[in-house]
Amino acid sequence: MLIGQNLVPDASFEDYNRLPCSVNEFLIQDLLRSWLQPIPATTDYWNSLSDPDCFLNPMQTTVSPRTGNGMIGLITAVVQDGAKIQYKEYVEAKLTSKLKQGTLYYAEFYAHNRVKSIVQSDILAANNIGAAFTDSLILHPVNRNAPDHILLKAAIKENEPIGMAWQKVHGCFLATSASQYVLIGNFNSIDSTKLVRITNGLDDAAAYYFIDDVLVEELPYDVSALATTATLCAGEDFVQLNAFVEGASNYQWDGGAQGPTINAITKEDTNYSVEISFAECQYKHTFQVSYVPDIELGADTTLCTGEELRLTPTHPVNEFLWSDGSSDETKIISIPGTYAVSIPSEHCSIQDSIEVSFIDCPGYVPNIITPNNDQYNEYFVFENIENRSWSLNVINKWGEQVYFSDHYKNQWNGNELPDGIYYYVLSSTELNKTIKGWINLVH
DSSP: OOBSOOOSTTTTSOOBSSOTTOTTOOSHHHHBSSEEOSSSSOOEEEETTSOTTOTTSGGGSSOOOSSSSEEEEEEEEEEETTEEEOOOOOEEEEOSSOOOTTOEEEEEEEEEEOOSOOSSSEEEEEOOEEEEEESSOOOOOSSTTSOSOOOOOOSEEOSSOOOSSOEEEEEEEEOOSOOOEEEEEEOSOGGGOOEEESSOSOSOEEEEEEEEEEEEEEOSOOOTTSOSEEEEETTOSOEEEEOOOTTOOEEEETTSOBSSEEEEOOSSOEEEEEEEEOSSOEEEEEEEEEEEOOOOOOSOEEEETTOOEEEOOOOTTOOOEETTSOOOSSEEEOSOEEEEEEEOOSSOOEEEEEEEEEEOOOOOOOSEEOOSSSSSSOSOOOTTGGGSOOEEEEEOTTSOEEEEESSOOSOOOOTTSOSEEEEEEEEETTTTEEEEEEEEEOO
């Protein structure tokens, strides 16, 4: 299903200016017309048409070019004196046309381990060899400050060490910019590169690979319409993610589900990834699902007159719009009314309200009662107790309960108790308020 032509010029390294082992050769761009080496390393050009005695004639190895007469040789990992070092080698070419941002492409090339050591060092197999794309040319002059490796994000790469046979490195990738240059090599750090020794015995070793037949072509599958973000609101059970692409043959989600759609139900920020299979390759697409929680002001509240309620809502967005038009992070409530707050959101309705009322609560509390029928201080009386349900608990000095009412109505006089000091707790669960004190009982 590939469409269009191969965007890589001289894909099999046949179009040369001169053959290897010519006089004054040094850089790949001295030998090939369309390829160059971006840093001054010793990337090699091999060609079977060169002099049979040439050091870079494939006859000197057991590996022949996969197609044609030419191939590239480069180092992707090095161990020196028993330690890994960053030195690597690359090749680079200008594509015949720029990549189209948001378009899906297929890329491939073939790699083959050197197998037969033609220098005095052991041989390694390594992973991470791949292809990367850039908008501008990477070309460092030959000087002491030139880098010895290039760190880029590879569009395709091989995750396992490549051994002693031509192996295809391939995959789909989404063009993130209008790149016009392709590079081949190991773009990972040496510490994240997996190495396997093929031969042993020396402290110095290298992973050396032949490269041939590079391909970059546009695919006909339109993945540009796939969403990359989604929002799950607090009031929703799920948000559906749709990965359908015309021409895809299979969908495999990270959690094991199959099919083009899945319901995201996790109520926290979560990434969902799906591998979409096409005839040529697989493309991994990720949805970033943002969870938007509700905002809560709490239950409707009744306060005592003179008290204040402090409303301090919290929300990740941290942008508040109150019903009075203010944007305060904290609202102090001292008068009755309905107070509402909302959060700006493109996808969700985030709001809450609270009804706040005030009542007169018990104020003056006497400190003596005299149940002697003189009509003064006969009962233990609290002001404004009739406004809400209050409970009264009375205990003596030994901590023994001597009276309790879950809905006190100023009816206790203590006439059944001896004179003395008693302690009380008057409380309202509705108002979340407690009044404590003592009362002197005198007959």
